[in-house]
Amino acid sequence: MSRSGYNADLLISGRYLYLQDQDKTIVKDGAVAILQDTIIETGIGSELAAKYPGAERLATEHGLIMPGLINTHTHAAMACFRGLADDLSLMQWLHEYIFPVESKLTGDIVYQATLLSLAEMIKSGTTSFCDMYLFAKDVARAAQESGMRAWIGEVLHDFPSPNYGEVAAGYQYVEELFAMFSGHPLINITVAPHAVYTCSPELLKNLKNIADKHDALYSIHLAENEEEMKGSQERHGASPVMHLENLGLLDGRVVADHCVMLTDEEIALLARRGVKVAHCPESNMKLASGIAPVPRMLAAGLSVGLGTDGSASNNNVDMFGEMNSAAKLHKVNLLDPTTMPAETVLEMATTQGARVLAAESEIGSLEPGKKADIIVLDMNQPHLTPLFHIPSHMVYAARGRDVVHSVINGSIVMRNRQLTTLDEKAILANMMILAEQIKKNG
Amino acid sequence: MSRSGYNADLLISGRYLYLQDQDKTIVKDGAVAILQDTIIETGIGSELAAKYPGAERLATEHGLIMPGLINTHTHAAMACFRGLADDLSLMQWLHEYIFPVESKLTGDIVYQATLLSLAEMIKSGTTSFCDMYLFAKDVARAAQESGMRAWIGEVLHDFPSPNYGEVAAGYQYVEELFAMFSGHPLINITVAPHAVYTCSPELLKNLKNIADKHDALYSIHLAENEEEMKGSQERHGASPVMHLENLGLLDGRVVADHCVMLTDEEIALLARRGVKVAHCPESNMKLASGIAPVPRMLAAGLSVGLGTDGSASNNNVDMFGEMNSAAKLHKVNLLDPTTMPAETVLEMATTQGARVLAAESEIGSLEPGKKADIIVLDMNQPHLTPLFHIPSHMVYAARGRDVVHSVINGSIVMRNRQLTTLDEKAILANMMILAEQIKKNG
Numbered sequence: 001m002s003r004s005g006y007n008a009d010l011l012i013s014g015r016y017l018y019l020q021d022q023d024k025t026i027v028k029d030g031a032v033a034i035l036q037d038t039i040i041e042t043g044i045g046s047e048l049a050a051k052y053p054g055a056e057r058l059a060t061e062h063g064l065i066m067p068g069l070i071n072t073h074t075h076a077a078m079a080c081f082r083g084l085a086d087d088l089s090l091m092q093w094l095h096e097y098i099f100p101v102e103s104k105l106t107g108d109i110v111y112q113a114t115l116l117s118l119a120e121m122i123k124s125g126t127t128s129f130c131d132m133y134l135f136a137k138d139v140a141r142a143a144q145e146s147g148m149r150a151w152i153g154e155v156l157h158d159f160p161s162p163n164y165g166e167v168a169a170g171y172q173y174v175e176e177l178f179a180m181f182s183g184h185p186l187i188n189i190t191v192a193p194h195a196v197y198t199c200s201p202e203l204l205k206n207l208k209n210i211a212d213k214h215d216a217l218y219s220i221h222l223a224e225n226e227e228e229m230k231g232s233q234e235r236h237g238a239s240p241v242m243h244l245e246n247l248g249l250l251d252g253r254v255v256a257d258h259c260v261m262l263t264d265e266e267i268a269l270l271a272r273r274g275v276k277v278a279h280c281p282e283s284n285m286k287l288a289s290g291i292a293p294v295p296r297m298l299a300a301g302l303s304v305g306l307g308t309d310g311s312a313s314n315n316n317v318d319m320f321g322e323m324n325s326a327a328k329l330h331k332v333n334l335l336d337p338t339t340m341p342a343e344t345v346l347e348m349a350t351t352q353g354a355r356v357l358a359a360e361s362e363i364g365s366l367e368p369g370k371k372a373d374i375i376v377l378d379m380n381q382p383h384l385t386p387l388f389h390i391p392s393h394m395v396y397a398a399r400g401r402d403v404v405h406s407v408i409n410g411s412i413v414m415r416n417r418q419l420t421t422l423d424e425k426a427i428l429a430n431m432m433i434l435a436e437q438i439k440k441n442g
Numbered sequence: 443m444s445r446s447g448y449n450a451d452l453l454i455s456g457r458y459l460y461l462q463d464q465d466k467t468i469v470k471d472g473a474v475a476i477l478q479d480t481i482i483e484t485g486i487g488s489e490l491a492a493k494y495p496g497a498e499r500l501a502t503e504h505g506l507i508m509p510g511l512i513n514t515h516t517h518a519a520m521a522c523f524r525g526l527a528d529d530l531s532l533m534q535w536l537h538e539y540i541f542p543v544e545s546k547l548t549g550d551i552v553y554q555a556t557l558l559s560l561a562e563m564i565k566s567g568t569t570s571f572c573d574m575y576l577f578a579k580d581v582a583r584a585a586q587e588s589g590m591r592a593w594i595g596e597v598l599h600d601f602p603s604p605n606y607g608e609v610a611a612g613y614q615y616v617e618e619l620f621a622m623f624s625g626h627p628l629i630n631i632t633v634a635p636h637a638v639y640t641c642s643p644e645l646l647k648n649l650k651n652i653a654d655k656h657d658a659l660y661s662i663h664l665a666e667n668e669e670e671m672k673g674s675q676e677r678h679g680a681s682p683v684m685h686l687e688n689l690g691l692l693d694g695r696v697v698a699d700h701c702v703m704l705t706d707e708e709i710a711l712l713a714r715r716g717v718k719v720a721h722c723p724e725s726n727m728k729l730a731s732g733i734a735p736v737p738r739m740l741a742a743g744l745s746v747g748l749g750t751d752g753s754a755s756n757n758n759v760d761m762f763g764e765m766n767s768a769a770k771l772h773k774v775n776l777l778d779p780t781t782m783p784a785e786t787v788l789e790m791a792t793t794q795g796a797r798v799l800a801a802e803s804e805i806g807s808l809e810p811g812k813k814a815d816i817i818v819l820d821m822n823q824p825h826l827t828p829l830f831h832i833p834s835h836m837v838y839a840a841r842g843r844d845v846v847h848s849v850i851n852g853s854i855v856m857r858n859r860q861l862t863t864l865d866e867k868a869i870l871a872n873m874m875i876l877a878e879q880i881k882k883n884g
Contacts, residue, residue, distance in 0.1 A: 082827070083834035087769075087783035120824035226777075285770035286838070288779040315838035316825045325767070327529075328727035332771075335668075337730040341529035382562035383758045383842075385524070385870050386877030392525035396728070396757035400825075401843040428827050435828030 008033040008052035010410065013045040014063025014376055018390050020350050020365040024343065026390060032065060034372040037185065037410040042366055058405055058412065062380035064390065067365055068127025068373040068406065069319040070353030073219070073257045073278035073307025075133045076142075077105075079120065080113035080431065080438060081312040090225065090287050098312060102134065104441040105162050110135035112434055114142035115427045117317055119419060121148065124318040124400020127373040127408045130255065130278070130307070130357060132192040132219055134163045136177055140187050147413045147421045149373060151357055152177075153192030153219055156207060158200050167203060171210065178214050186409055188357075189214070190255075195221040196240045197231045201247055208249045217255050217358065219278075220244075223266075224258040225289040241266040250275050255356055257307065258283075259297070260290040267293065271300040276356040279348065281325045283309030295330055295339045305353035306345075318400035323349050327395050342391040376405040450475040450494035452852065455487040456505025456818055460832050462792050462807040466785065468832060474507060476814040479627065479852040484808055500847055500854065504822030506832065509807055510569025510815040510848065511761040512795030515661070515699045515720035515749025517575045518559035518584075519552040522873065522880060523754040532667065532729050540754060544576065546883040547604050552577035554876055556584035557869045559759055561861060563590065566760040566842020569815040569850045572697065572720070572749070572799060574634040574661055576605045578619055582629050589855045589863045591815060593799055594619075595634030595661055598649060600642050609645060613652065620656050628851055630799075631656070632697075637663040638682045639673045643689055650691045659800065660691070661720075664698040667731040671703050683708040692717050697798055699749065700725075701739070702732040709735065713742040718798040721790065723767045725751030737772055737781045747795035748787075760842035765791050769837050784833040818847040 010033075017030025019042060031045040033052050041048060049057075085097035110133065121129060128149040131139055136154035143150040154163070154177060156170045164173040174191060181187040191211035193199045199207075204220075211218040223229065223240045236243045241262065244250050252274030259277045262270070270277070279294050297304050306326060308317040323345045330340040354364030362371050379387060383397050406414040413421050452475075459472025461484060473487040475494050483490060491499075527539035552575065563571060570591040573581055578596035585592040596605070596619060598612045606615040616633060623629040633653035635641045641649075646662075653660040665671065665682045678685045683704065686692050694716030701719045704712070712719070721736050739746050748768060750759040765787045772782040796806030804813050819826075819840060826835055826844065848856040855863050 079824075080828060082839060083830045086831070086834045086838060087780055089779055093779070116824055116827060123824060282770060285774040286779065288773040288777045288781075290777065291774060311839075315834065318825065318841075321763070321766070321841075324763070325770070328724060328767070329771075329774075331730040332727040332733060335730045335732065337531055337535070337728065338529055339730075380870055382521075382558055382565060382866065382870065383760065385558060385873050386522060386880070388525045388877065388881065389528070392528045392757065396528060397524060397753075399760075399763075399841050399843060401841060424824065428822055428824065431827050435830065438828070439830065 006051050008035050008040060008055040010034040010058060010407070011048055011052055011055040012058045012065055012374055012376065012407065013049070014060040014065045015379065016064045016390060017042060017366070018064060018066040019367065020067045020346070021367055030065060032366055032372070032374060034410050037371055039366055039368055039370050039372050041368055058415070060376050060378065060404060062378055063376040063404070064379050065366070065374060065376050066394070067350045067363070068375045068408065069125045069349045070305060070357065070364065071121065071126050071129040071307055071317065071319055072255065072305035072353050072356045073280055073309060074129055074131055074317060075310035076117035076129065076131050076139060077110040077113040077133050078310030078312040079117040080109060080434060082315045084312065084438065086315070090227070101438055101441045103162055105134055107135045107138040109434055111138040111142050112427070112430050114139045115146070115422060116431050117311060118142055118146040118148055119422050119424050119427055121317050122146065122406050122414050122419060123403065123417070124320065125375045125403040125406065126317065126319050127375065127406060128357065128363060130190065130219060134161060137180065140177070140181060143187060145421060147186070147408050147411055149186050149363065149408055151188045151190050151217060153190035155192050155194050156203060157194040157198035158203060171206065174210055190217040190219050192219045195228065196243050197228050204244070204249060205247055211253060217253055219255040219257065222256040222259055223261040225260060229261050239266065241269065245269060253358065258289065258292065260284055260292045262293055264296065267297055267300045267302065271302050277302055277304045278307040278356060279304050279326065280307040280309040281329050282322055283313040285325065285329065287313050291329060291333045295334065298344065303352055303355040304348055305356035306348045319349055320394070320398050320400045323395045342395040345395050346391045372407055372410040374407040375403050377402045378404045448493050450477050450482060450497040452476040452500060452849070453490055453494055453497040454500045454507055454816055454818065454849065455491070456502040456507045457821065458506045458832060459484060459808070460506060460508040461809065462509050462788070463809055472507060474808055474814070474816060476852050479813055481808055481810055481812050481814050483810055500857070502818050502820065502846060504820055505818040505846070506821050507808070507816060507818050508836070509792045509805070510817045510850065511567045511791045512747060512799065512806065513563065513568045513571040513749055513759060513761055514697065514747035514795050514798045515722055515751060516571055516573055516759060517752035518571065518573050518581060519555040519575050520752030520754040521559040521562065522551060522555035522876060524757045526754065526880065528757070532669070543880055543883045545604055547576055549577045549580040551876055553580040553584050554869070554872050556581045557588070557864060558873050559753060560584060560588040560590055561864050561866050561869055563759050564588065564848050564856050564861060565845065565859070566762065567817045567845040567848065568759065568761050569817065569848060570799065570805060572632065572661060576603060579622065582619070582623060586629060587863060589628070589850050589853055591628050591805065591850055593630045593632050593659060595632035597634050597636050598645060599636040599640035600645060613648065616652055632659040632661050634661045637670065638678070638685050639670050646686070646691060647689055653695060659695055659697050661697040661699065664701055665703040666700040667702060681708065683711065687711060695800065700731065700734065702726055702734045704735055706738065709739055709742045709744065713744050719744055719746045720749040720798060721746050721768065722749040722751040723771050724764055725755040727767065727771065729755050733771060733775045737776065740786065745794055745797040746790055747798035748790045761791055762836070762840050762842045765837045784837040787837050788833045814849055814852040816849040817845050819844045820846045
């Protein structure tokens with residue numbers, strides 16, 4: 001309790017405060033007051049400092065305070081395969097490099113590699129991520145240690161998993177995940193069928209039942225590339241989207257990853273069903289999957305977030321870089337420089353991303369009552385000078401490395417570029433050793 | 443003189459040395475020995491340390507030593523318009539924002555803004571840049587202070603310039619530039635007609651004569667977008683490339699910037715003439731100009747370098763980001779993940795860039811006899827871990843901010859992220875003041 005009667009635990013202040021609220025409010029010399037895990041007030045720095053004298057201060061002279069970024073689709077542990085194989089066809093990449101090394105994964109490697117990705121995420125401004133991978137309990141263990149807000153799913157497919165083995169055991173594993181993290185303030189469990197080309201209709205339906213039972217998100221790779229389209233037509237006589245529609249699985253809890261190949265009719269259908277989309281432009285570029293029709297999706301009213309996909313096909317998880325690519329790619333694709341303006345792209349990485357994860361009442365903007373997921377950038381740098389328009393700099397000039405502090409759920413997870421929850425030095429050293437093992441497995 | 447009889451001024455050492463030579467040699471725990479402005483030896487760090495005991499040391503435990511990057515097309519001073527206007531059609535952007543503010547430019551603003559861009563370039567790993575802008579003497583003055591290797595041209599066009607006024611005075615200005623910097627170790631003067639749509643055939647020819655007289659590069663925006671193509675057909679009955687060919691201007695000293703719109707016949711012609719190309723993927727994306735057929739150019743044997751274009755259409759001059767975009771853009775455009783592999787893109791930013799600037803015997807790789815233009819990256823970071831393949835990390839994971847030291851022409855211009863030749867704090871403070879003035883002019 002402060003002597004004045006008002007109480008805040010933490011007061012974050014800086015030169016600019018960008019709320020990312022409905023009005024795109026910018027407060028010069030602004031501050032955010034936080035009590036426990038929640039934003040209780042935003043406003044003029046000096047006024048809030050006077051009102052909350054007992055709060056711990058996190059002040060940055062040239063700081064820009066903004067909402068933390070939301071990565072709606074990644075495979076964090078794939079950080080351990082970063083740069084292992086590039087510039088290959090998708091099938092050669094998967095079959096000759098990724099699947100062989102993944103078949104030898106262990107829970108410990110996934111844990112270590114997820115820690116690595118979490119360190120990178122925090123150091124580049126991400127405060128929430130939606131993950132789909134093997135050994136999800138180990139992913140969640142790493143996420144829990146880091147203090148990151150997480151949506152985590154164990155990937156399921158028809159063939160046996162290096163983690164749980166046969167599919168039947170996979171259902172059990174997913175149920176255990178829900179039991180372990182029920183009520184956790186930061187870890188949300190999702191249900192994650194891999195894709196229509198790796199999951200039988202029965203598996204897809206059973207998993208939707210599990211998701212519905214737990215009111216959980218259903219995250220699935222969907223319509224990622226031409227090969228998936230062809231295979232779906234051959235096996236199911238329908239596109240991937242229509243296959244899910246025919247199975248009755250499309251609804252507002254579905255997070256469809258990639259959605260590169262969509263017809264206008266499918267976009268309208270996804271919008272009617274309230275399906276959410278995770279757009280991963282850099283991975284789609286690097287794997288040559290194609291360019292998702294995001295401007296048309298947005299025009300149809302779909303909620304589209306941004307994702308980095310895994311570090312093996314990107315090869316980083318820098319959401320600032322992802323925003324930059326998203327803004328530019330669609331302009332050149334449509335030969336229209338006015339499409340995907342900076343404000344729209346910034347929304348995709350914040351408020352829209354929150355909507356994709358059904359968390360729009362909790363995160364995505366800096367407003368009283370929302371969780372305190374906040375990053376601060378150092379704007380006093382050549383590449384961010386001069387400053388005419390904040391969203392432009394966030395999308396076209398800034399990089400993850402410009403983030404100096406990060407707060408998640410009211411806790412400082414990075415201060416002056418130093419991680420407070422993770423031992424960065426140990427994580428890097430461990431990964432160097434693991435990399436030798438991975439090379440041998442490849 | 444060292445007591446051993448061998449002499450070096452500077453010894454740069456680190457965990458990895460990437461020479462970017464013909465064999466793509468990597469030396470573990472390597473070093474580069476420098477005498478005055480020149481690399482005299484590369485090899486094992488401990489051996490070179492023993493051989494050159496008198497040399498100043500620049501050692502980086504987790505450092506990757508590589509050639510500095512070469513930006514073959516930029517307008518450095520446009521850094522002062524960074525983020526002033528985005529997401530607009532090219533003509534609206536130019537006529538409503540850029541031309542009005544450019545008409546009020548002064549030599550002092552250009553000088554200050556070029557300093558800003560130079561600070562950003564050095565801090566993101568660029569050691570050579572090719573510039574085309576107004577008030578080139580002021581650009582050169584800034585470059586000279588920074589210690590950067592520079593190719594600098596005063597832009598000429600038919601209409602009066604805020605710098606020199608009428609075209610006749612422009613010729614005079616260019617001759618003065620050549621006189622001022624004749625024999626300068628770092629400043630090379632180029633001749634820079636703006637484009638075929640802004641320069642009469644007479645101006646284009648007169649400038650080529652001046653360039654030839656001084657054996658200088660002839661840098662010109664060429665075939666940048668659809669509008670330029672249409673205008674050229676209407677006015678000259680020929681495409682921009684064929685217009686220059688008809689005027690007899692295409693040869694090995696021409697640096698053609700952008701080249702988005704080329705037919706296969708034009709690519710073959712440019713290759714026969716030995717014309718060099720500056721590819722600017724991010725600017726072409728952001729302005730929605732189109733996608734240059736770079737893989738076809740490379741297959742035809744053209745030398746293609748990378749450029750960032752100005753910071754008003756990018757909005758940064760980070761060549762690492764440009765490499766990333768170049769590698770990914772062509773993959774998705776051709777739906778071929780094997781095109782533009784990391785090694786090829788890294789060449790474009792180094793050895794190929796050197797060839798574009800007719801400086802391949804001087805820069806682009808770390809080999810004895812070449813000028814010492816060298817950068818060191820800190821590889822002990824989450825987003826660069828693990829390390830399986832150096833070119834992959836340089837193109838797909840690294841960012842300019844990873845550069846910790848920069849040496850140009852044998853002189854340390856940045857040490858531990860601190861600029862040694864420029865007063866970064868003063869540059870940023872001056873630019874904040876100038877930005878207010880620019881906003882009023884807009």
